[in-house]
Amino acid sequence: MANELSxxxxxxxxKMVANYVREGRFQRSLALLTAATSVISGLEVAYEHYRGSYxxxxxxxxxxxxxxxxxxGVAAFFSRRAARTVLRLVSVVTLIDxxxxxxxHVRGIHRKPGGWRLPMTNxxxxxxxxxxxxxxxxxxxxxxxxxxxxxxxxxxxxTSGRDIWFARLLPxxxxxxxxxxxxxxREGRFQRxxxxxxxxxALLSGFEAYYSHYKNNFxxxxxxxxxxxxxxxxxxxxxxIKSRRLATTALPAVSAIAGADAAIxxxxxxxxVLRRPGGRKRLLYNVMYxxxxxxxxxxxAAGMLxxxxxxxxxxxx
Amino acid sequence: xxxxxxxxxxxxxxxxxxxxxxxxxxxxxxxxxEYEDVDYVIVGVGSAGGVLLQRLARAGFNVVGLEAGPFWxxxxxxxxxxxxxxxxxWTEPRVTGGTDPLALxxxxxxxxxxGGSVHWAAFTPRLHPSDFEIYTRDSVGADWPITYDEIxxxxxxxxxxxxxxxxxxxxWGHPHGYAYGPHPMGGVGNALIKGCSALNxxxxxxxxxxxxxxxxxxRPHCIYRGFCxxxxxxxAKASTLVTHVPDAIRTGAEIRDRSMVSRIELGxxxxxxxxxxxxxxxxxxxxxxxxxxxxxxAIETPRLLLNSACPGHEKGLGNSSGTIGRYLMAQxxxxxxxxxxxxxxxxxxxxxxxxxxxxxxTNPKNDFARGFAIxxxxxxxxxxxxxxxxxxxxxxxxxxxEMMDYNHWAAFGLxxxxxxxxxxxxxxxxxxxxFGLPIAHxxxxxxxxDKKLIKAAREKTxxxxxAAGATEVVQEARYAHLVxxxxxxxxxxxxxxxxxxxxxxxxxxxVCDGSLFPTQGSANPGLTIQALxxxxxxxxxxxxxxxxxxxxxxxxxxxxxxxxxPPETWGKGVPRLK
Numbered sequence: 001m002a003n004e005l006s007x008x009x010x011x012x013x014x015k016m017v018a019n020y021v022r023e024g025r026f027q028r029s030l031a032l033l034t035a036a037t038s039v040i041s042g043l044e045v046a047y048e049h050y051r052g053s054y055x056x057x058x059x060x061x062x063x064x065x066x067x068x069x070x071x072x073g074v075a076a077f078f079s080r081r082a083a084r085t086v087l088r089l090v091s092v093v094t095l096i097d098x099x100x101x102x103x104x105h106v107r108g109i110h111r112k113p114g115g116w117r118l119p120m121t122n123x124x125x126x127x128x129x130x131x132x133x134x135x136x137x138x139x140x141x142x143x144x145x146x147x148x149x150x151x152x153x154x155x156x157x158x159t160s161g162r163d164i165w166f167a168r169l170l171p172x173x174x175x176x177x178x179x180x181x182x183x184x185x186r187e188g189r190f191q192r193x194x195x196x197x198x199x200x201x202a203l204l205s206g207f208e209a210y211y212s213h214y215k216n217n218f219x220x221x222x223x224x225x226x227x228x229x230x231x232x233x234x235x236x237x238x239x240x241i242k243s244r245r246l247a248t249t250a251l252p253a254v255s256a257i258a259g260a261d262a263a264i265x266x267x268x269x270x271x272x273v274l275r276r277p278g279g280r281k282r283l284l285y286n287v288m289y290x291x292x293x294x295x296x297x298x299x300x301a302a303g304m305l306x307x308x309x310x311x312x313x314x315x316x317x
Numbered sequence: 318x319x320x321x322x323x324x325x326x327x328x329x330x331x332x333x334x335x336x337x338x339x340x341x342x343x344x345x346x347x348x349x350x351e352y353e354d355v356d357y358v359i360v361g362v363g364s365a366g367g368v369l370l371q372r373l374a375r376a377g378f379n380v381v382g383l384e385a386g387p388f389w390x391x392x393x394x395x396x397x398x399x400x401x402x403x404x405x406x407w408t409e410p411r412v413t414g415g416t417d418p419l420a421l422x423x424x425x426x427x428x429x430x431x432g433g434s435v436h437w438a439a440f441t442p443r444l445h446p447s448d449f450e451i452y453t454r455d456s457v458g459a460d461w462p463i464t465y466d467e468i469x470x471x472x473x474x475x476x477x478x479x480x481x482x483x484x485x486x487x488x489w490g491h492p493h494g495y496a497y498g499p500h501p502m503g504g505v506g507n508a509l510i511k512g513c514s515a516l517n518x519x520x521x522x523x524x525x526x527x528x529x530x531x532x533x534x535x536r537p538h539c540i541y542r543g544f545c546x547x548x549x550x551x552x553a554k555a556s557t558l559v560t561h562v563p564d565a566i567r568t569g570a571e572i573r574d575r576s577m578v579s580r581i582e583l584g585x586x587x588x589x590x591x592x593x594x595x596x597x598x599x600x601x602x603x604x605x606x607x608x609x610x611x612x613x614x615a616i617e618t619p620r621l622l623l624n625s626a627c628p629g630h631e632k633g634l635g636n637s638s639g640t641i642g643r644y645l646m647a648q649x650x651x652x653x654x655x656x657x658x659x660x661x662x663x664x665x666x667x668x669x670x671x672x673x674x675x676x677x678x679t680n681p682k683n684d685f686a687r688g689f690a691i692x693x694x695x696x697x698x699x700x701x702x703x704x705x706x707x708x709x710x711x712x713x714x715x716x717x718x719e720m721m722d723y724n725h726w727a728a729f730g731l732x733x734x735x736x737x738x739x740x741x742x743x744x745x746x747x748x749x750x751x752f753g754l755p756i757a758h759x760x761x762x763x764x765x766x767d768k769k770l771i772k773a774a775r776e777k778t779x780x781x782x783x784a785a786g787a788t789e790v791v792q793e794a795r796y797a798h799l800v801x802x803x804x805x806x807x808x809x810x811x812x813x814x815x816x817x818x819x820x821x822x823x824x825x826x827x828v829c830d831g832s833l834f835p836t837q838g839s840a841n842p843g844l845t846i847q848a849l850x851x852x853x854x855x856x857x858x859x860x861x862x863x864x865x866x867x868x869x870x871x872x873x874x875x876x877x878x879x880x881x882x883p884p885e886t887w888g889k890g891v892p893r894l895k
Contacts, residue, residue, distance in 0.1 A: 050498045050891055051498055051530065051531070052498070052530075052531035052532070052538075053480075053482065053496070053497035053498045053529070053530050053531030053533075053538075053889070053890065053891055054498075054531070054889065054890055054891045054892075055497070055529075055531035055532050055533055055538075055889045055890075056888070056889065057888050057889075108532075111339070111532075112537065113338040113339065113537065125540065276507075277502070277507040277508075277510040277511045277514070278510045278511070278514050278522070279514075281514055282510065282514070282522060285484075285499060285522045285523065288498070288499070289501040289502070
């Protein structure tokens with residue numbers, strides 16, 4: 001049997017994975033993915049805030065939280081209980097931190113000479129305005145993961161781990177709606193939600209790419225690619241809310257293109273870092289002031305969300 | 318009238334000094350009467366004076382700072398222009414002489430609140446532990462009356478207060494890390510990194526320099542516009558005007574600007590009783606004080622003490638040792654210029670942003686004692702023009718052609734230790750200034766060790782420039798910084814003041830500035846000057862009233878008082894090695 005299994009053609013493997021996702025049985029893999037993305041966005045925020053010299057203590061919180069989220073993700077891979085408690089809690093806290101960060105970045109731009117009266121100058125020279133929200137991506141993945149079923153679970157989806165206490169705080173109809181939405185997530189029926197997040201993520205990271213590359217005067221033609229792809233991805237993602245057909249055809253296609261573009265961007269950014277004076281010998285310094293090495297992967301995260309959305313089911317009507 | 322979106326732009330107002338685009342000092346400040354016996358009068362509110370003023374005011378003393386120059390409103394008084402910044406410098410008449418006369422003025426003396434820290438490049442390396450005992454180690458120069466370990470907490474503290482940007486690990490001297498992250502490189506920094514990497518010389522990138530790489534309260538971060546030594550209008554570069562003076566005014570200190578101190582008055586009991594000064598209109602005043610601190614830097618401090626000679630102190634106030642004005646030091650600051658095929662654009666960064674101290678210590682293989690550092694220098698066009706004029710003897714059309722080539726040149730500066738020699742001195746000249754006070758005569762001669770050191774340093778710097786890919790390398794000989802001339806020591810026969818800056822002869826007279834240095838190392842002196850000031854302030858605070866009433870000399874070192882730091886110091890900074 002074991003031999004037979006390992007001999008299954010890749011197409012079948014992919015179908016199997018798609019099936020798991022369709023039914024919402026991918027908690028363990030998504031928890032691991034959360035951990036991985038959290039490590040990357042943690043590194044990104046660590047050196048970006050290093051550039052800002054951690055001039056406020058609050059700048060340490062995303063670095064610490066991304067470490068905690070990575071640990072929670074790994075714990076959730078091993079334990080179903082951890083997935084439903086620790087991972088959910090850390091994810092929520094990280095999402096709140098992302099919102100707080102967004103506030104501080106908006107305020108940081110406001111505080112610069114001229115403030116919002118000189119929006120373009122101060123957005124380019126000030127803290128990256130949408131970066132904190134993009135940092136929330138991994139927390140969002142963690143939050144979803146906490147509601148899913150584990151790969152090995154079979155039969156009817158379990159209902160344990162529901163936020164009943166939270167639903168009780170809400171008015172009865174909203175509480176029921178929340179529990180029903182949770183149940184749908186558990187069954188992999190949340191395509192629209194992920195499509196919306198995909199669209200937002202694409203817009204935000206596209207805008208970040210736009211003004212970061214603008215700082216470099218779009219010296220390489222390739223620097224336009226995320227700026228061009230992002231609105232297309234966002235358009236397709238938002239259209240997928242209405243059209244199920246788009247969600248299963250155009251959305252995965254454009255998402256794959258965005259993912260590939262992110263990989264190319266990552267290569268170029270690494271090359272840009274190594275090409276700087278001192279190159280490998282001054283690696284830390286060059287990572288800090290070279291092209292942001294992990295930033296293209298944040299754009300890739302939008303593509304990844306798009307692929308995820310395309311594999312999910314829509315909510316029952 | 319309708320308010321503009323998101324509030325109005327700030328309008329100028331008479332009761333505040335703007336010391337940056339976001340930072341201002343709210344007036345009125347406290348005013349003392351002249352007949353009031355204030356606790357301390359500080360002569361000169363510069364690097365050391367600013368720190369002292371802030372510390373003593375915060376500790377609750379009544380302090381008056383007398384400053385010969387103006388109290389800057391940076392938004393109004395400063396311009397981002399090389400030629401327009403001459404008012405920042407001390408350009409009163411002085412006589413310079415000796416076999417290797419120093420150029421005085423723009424490069425080494427400041428005038429106005431903030432003093433030289435207003436137009437320093439803000440390189441802030443620490444001295445090495447070896448610098449405090451070079452006589453013991455190398456039988457040259459002199460030992461300090463303190464060790465590195467005594468000043469180290471003050472280095473760490475002032476690096477937080479400025480704060481200093483630099484790498485998280487700095488390998489030379491006593492290894493340590495910096496409070497703020499390193500700066501990105503400009504063209505000159507990249508050239509230094511390339512040259513050093515090619516020759517396998519370690520190099521410190523992005524600092525140590527007292528320029529903000531991230532914002533700090535109401536001081537915005539650096540925007541790399543290049544006008545550091547013309548007075549940083551951004552407020553990113555640390556000067557005591559933006560780091561310590563605002564807190565001093567807040568806590569009740571007074572600064573009397575445009576007040577030129579002419580003489581320190583000595584009472585019958587052998588203690589000083591106050592200072593005579595001229596105000597802006599030339600009227601003479603006398604401010605009574607229980608103690609006087611002179612912080613006028615290496616030329617004006619000895620000049621004031623020599624000018625204050627009186628019966629019992631005929632050679633100058635507190636000059637029983639005869640060493641006031643002696644052992645003046647400048648650092649060798651040759652500028653090595655290299656031309657590159659690719660544009661360098663050296664104006665696009667702070668002049669100070671990378672350095673190597675690999676050759677700092679005495680090397681037995683050399684035929685000289687002590688060593689040197691190699692640093693980035695980013696002269697703007699006028700300074701560059703003067704340098705190619707000196708280095709290539711370019712003149713007329715030739716000079717014009719060289720200057721049009723400005724964008725292709727990079728400049729490194731070497732910083733070589735010149736030892737303290739007795740014949741390098743500040744004395745009084747026959748000539749008088751506009752107040753009728755004798756002006757300073759500065760004598761400077763290079764000695765054998767200095768010449769050998771400069772030659773070796775120049776060759777090494779040229780080698781690095783060539784390794785960076787320069788096609789043409791030229792150099793100009795010049796000097797940087799001025800320290801010494803009122804040196805501290807434990808022996809009253811060979812030094813002017815004790816290890817806390819207190820005069821050996823007069824118990825309530827203090828000196829606190831760069832003139833205290835017995836030796837200078839190859840590090841820029843700014844950080845050490847401010848660290849010494851904070852240390853002296855801690856001593857004065859711990860002594861309390863005893864300074865004003867008793868002639869007893871308590872030489873115990875007190876622990877650092879971190880609570881006297883400006884409150885905005887805390888809660889900032891990157892993880893680092895202490």
